[in-house]
Amino acid sequence: xxxxxxxxxxxxxxxxxxxxxxxxxxxxxxxxxxxxxxxxxxxxxxxxxxxxxxxxxxxxxxxxxxxxxxxxxxxxxxxxxxxxxxxxxxx
Numbered sequence: 001x002x003x004x005x006x007x008x009x010x011x012x013x014x015x016x017x018x019x020x021x022x023x024x025x026x027x028x029x030x031x032x033x034x035x036x037x038x039x040x041x042x043x044x045x046x047x048x049x050x051x052x053x054x055x056x057x058x059x060x061x062x063x064x065x066x067x068x069x070x071x072x073x074x075x076x077x078x079x080x081x082x083x084x085x086x087x088x089x090x091x
Contacts, residue, residue: 017041026041026044029041029044
């Protein structure tokens with residue numbers, strides 16, 4: 001079990017991790033880094049938060065995709081008016 005004290009505004013809040021695999025991973029990381037389990041878990045959480053927060057958002061991905069499509073396929077100037085749309089459904 002990993003016990004992680006957390007302080008926020010002078011209040012200590014424990015975090016209990018009851019998963020044995022998580023405990024084993026925390027122990028392994030703390031041994032490799034030569035830090036306490038608490039510090040190993042803190043570093044891992046900070047690292048993961050930085051990684052996730054640095055990823056582009058769904059909106060940023062959509063904007064990038066739209067820009068790439070506009071770059072690859074320049075506008076033709078043709079209009080998708082009613083006549084064009086009707087022609088798509090003709091047999």
